[in-house]
Amino acid sequence: MIEAHVFSYGQRHLYADEWDQWLRLRHQVYIEEKRWHAPNADGRETDQFDNEAATYVLGLERGRVVTSARLIPCSRPTLVSDVFPHFCERGGVPDKPDWIEWTRTLTIPELRSGGRQSILTQLCAAVMEYCLQEGAAKVGGIQELFFLPKWKHLGWKTTPLGLPQEIDGSGDCVVAFMDVSEAALDNVRAALGIDHSLLHHRGELPRLIDGDRLELAR
Amino acid sequence: MTDDDAFDFVARVDEHKSLDALLTDLRLQASKFGFEHLILTGVPVGGQKLEPLVALNAWPEGWFERYVANDYARHDAVCVHAAQSFRPFAWSEVPRQLLDRPTCKRIHGEATEFGLLSGYVVTMSSEHHWNTAVSFGSAESDLVIDKRDRARLSLMATYAGATAEDLLGLSGEADPLTIREKEVLTHFAVGRTAGAIADLLSISERTVVQHSENFRRKLGVKSTIHAVVLAIKRRLITP
Structure with missing residues (x-):
């Protein structure tokens, strides 16, 4: 099982080695494999959403980064709000602080697999656990339509916010959000055959939701 | 077909407790696009037989039996392409080098006799099969499905496919390897x-x-x- 380490952008110094490993992996996956952007001379990938609003979940195995997620409250600028708002024709662009955008999930190539107990499923369990613990209502974002059945197989309820549309190089994509719930966490843990927490942190566990903004929204 | 039809289908698909109920609903939606027939199945690869992989079957009477008896899945370009495509496609968009093979042409000729002249396929990831596909078929040779209809159909088919696997209990199968x-x-x-x-x-x-x-x-x-x-x-x- 992975150790899912949670830290904020401001705490990334506590994970200097892992952070650097991860930026290199991002370059390998998003630039060299998927060709989302032109290569960077330093061989590392970052974007405008790596800022104080972001919380990171890095899946580690014996110190090696094997999988990842970046979480940002939808009350802040997100990939969906700034780049893909036209994918939300039906549900509107999410803007609530307790809706969490989930991006930058990768798995190292040798551990990619489709099974129920895959590294990806372990990451899903960690993300759901942290979101539930922090009081989030929904978690999701832009994703490939082809892989949408994954959520159903984990026993997660998913709502699309618009129709799928094609993105160059990624095929048909859709913005969809999953319900954060006890049941969702129970189901993904059952798939893994575990009943314990996967979360770890070196500093104080970061707050996912901006409290003041949540009060205003209610 | 409207956006409401598609999103309403997605919202209620969880309520279907049997494959029959799911099939009835999906057929009704498909008919709004002009598709009378459909099949929802795991895509056979590496010599697998089609029949055990099928979850929902509303192909024309007699066609499915003939297709299975003759193992057409090995030669039908639509089926072969479904194993390779990560995105939805119209039957007419299958690469020509597959469509133009003589065996495939013969199969498609026979299909027209059963009222299958044009169609659309949506593929999706599966926990159990290589991948899963829904193939919609129509007796109209020049059925036009615009971009928006394709998006509606793709979204509905994806939710239907995931639901069908759940109803079959396939997604609960244990992963044999660590x-x-x-x-x-x-x-x-x-x-x-x-x-x-x-x-x-x-x-x-x-x-x-x-x-x-x-x-x-x-x-x-x-x-x-x-x-x-x-x-x-x-x-x-x-x-």
């Missing part, structure tokens, strides 16, 4: 030797051999190459 066994198997699949894998993973060669014995036993095969083929076919690894 993560480490799959990792070792993936290294073998890309041509690495036991020694190289041991170095890469900082484990002994003896442990690599132990992992290989375990995955061969669990998959019921005698050789590593056979294990690689089976594991890829069942999507246990994606080298």
Whole structure:
């Protein structure tokens, strides 16, 4: 099982080695494999959403980064709000602080697999656990339509916010959000055959939701 | 067909407690696009038979039986392309080099006799099969589905496919291999030797051999190459 380490952008110094490993992996996956952007001379990938609003979940195995997620409250600028708002024709662009955008999930190539107990499923369990613990209502974002059945197989309820549309190089994509719930966490843990927490942190566990903004929204 | 039809279908699809109820609903939606027929199935690869993979079947009377009896899945370009495509496609968009093969032309000729002249396929990831596809068929040869209709159909088909697998209980099947066994198997699949894998993973060669014995036993095969083929076919690894 992975150790899912949670830290904020401001705490990334506590994970200097892992952070650097991860930026290199991002370059390998998003630039060299998927060709989302032109290569960077330093061989590392970052974007405008790596800022104080972001919380990171890095899946580690014996110190090696094997999988990842970046979480940002939808009350802040997100990939969906700034780049893909036209994918939300039906549900509107999410803007609530307790809706969490989930991006930058990768798995190292040798551990990619489709099974129920895959590294990806372990990451899903960690993300759901942290979101539930922090009081989030929904978690999701832009994703490939082809892989949408994954959520159903984990026993997660998913709502699309618009129709799928094609993105160059990624095929048909859709913005969809999953319900954060006890049941969702129970189901993904059952798939893994575990009943314990996967979360770890070196500093104080970061707050996912901006409290003041949540009060205003209610 | 409107956006409401598609999103309402997605919202209620969880409520269907049987494959029959799901099929009835999906057929009704498909008919709004002009599709009278559909099949929802795991896509056969590597010589698999079609019949055991089928979840929902509303193909024309007699056609399914003929298709299965003659093992048309091996030669039908639509079926072959469905195993390779990550995005939805109209039957007419299947690459010509597949469509123009004589066996395929003959199959498509026979299909027209059963009222299958044009169609649209949506493929999606599956926990159990190589992938899953919904193929919609129409008796109209020049059925026009615009971009927005394609999007509506793709969204509905994807939710229908995921729901069908759940109803069949397929998604609950245990993963036979451990993560480490799959990792070792993936290294073998890309041509690495036991020694190289041991170095890469900082484990002994003896442990690599132990992992290989375990995955061969669990998959019921005698050789590593056979294990690689089976594991890829069942999507246990994606080298």
